[in-house]
Amino acid sequence: MPPSEERVAILGASSLDGLGAGFLQQYLETGRRQIVIVGRRLQALEEVRHAALEKTQGKRHPDAQVHIFVADCTKPRDVLELRGFIDMRMHGLDTLQIVFGVTSILPLLGLANADPCGVNADDQKMTALQADAIGLDAIAQTVQQSSDSNLKGTALVLGALIPMLQTTSKDPVVVATGSIAGLLPAPTRSVYCATKAAQHFLVDSVALECQTQAGTPVPGTDKKRALVRFLLIAPGPIQNTFVAKYAVDSVAGPRDNRSKALEVHDVVRTTLNKVDSVGSGLLVMPQYLFAAHLLSKFNVTKGITERIAHKMYRY
Secondary structure, three states, X not given: OXXXXXXXXXXXXXXXXXXXXXXXXXXXXXXXXXXXXEEOOHHHHHHHHHHHHHHOOOOOXXXXXXXXXXXXXXXXXXXXXXXXXXXXXXXXXXXXEEOXXXXXXXXXXXXXXXXXXXXXXXXXXXXXXXXXXXXXXXXXXXXXXXXXXXXXXXXXXXXXXXXXXXXXXXXXXXXXXXXXXXXXXXXXXXXHHHHHHHHHHHHHHHHHHHHHHOOOEOOOOOOEOOOOEEEXXXXXOEOOOHXXXXXXXXXXXXXXXXXXXXXXXXXXXXXXXXXXXXXXXXXXXXXXHHHHHHHOOOHHHHHHHHHHHHHHHOO
């Protein structure tokens, strides 16, 4: 498909230093003309669009349009309205970028202010031997918020937009931003790891379902549904403000060692190169983390990855 004909939706583009903004800039520089960016805050989306248009002056297609749609992708009504907006403005969809999500950066006991190592929600030393009712409520709230964004939101947008991809595109693609945390357990990331792992399995399972659905008739036409390609990216820590801005349980910022964190532009370019080469499946960045993922599955080598995790997350 020529880049100028590709219609792209980027769900989660509210941060100037985020992956969504990076994908937008790269899509503009490579000739895409019809792009919609989605987030919960209008002003933030406008800032991201303005910055991308400024950076791509003289590089983007002269007819390029960046549409803005404000939506909370954890709400069914918002997702339905988003689908209608895409249909009205772009008359279909070729590439769906699922970038949104939240993180959690406290140990499970820390959420309840009962962590014996002193990593607690109130940033104090352990104040209780066991979690009380308030502490358990805090755990429940963190799990709910994380699940809503990382799992429920992904399920809703896939449910709403897969039929559009199947019936309006010749080469439909879903790119889902997961995390290495969905493949490797990590201390202080228990809730985040759990919800990202659930997201990974959701995406992989829906990809299998789409394989079966490919080629089935589109009601009322002589067309058949296209095969949707799925690319799940699982990057390690990224050098941006995602953790500081989107942690649902703490405002203290990341505790982990970010000396080797990935740059946003490297993640964006590696991802889009994979998509453009008709890639699908799992893309782990950096590559050595894929080896760590494999090593963690065997008891004989699991201890190695556990020691690395303790060191990396300083817990």
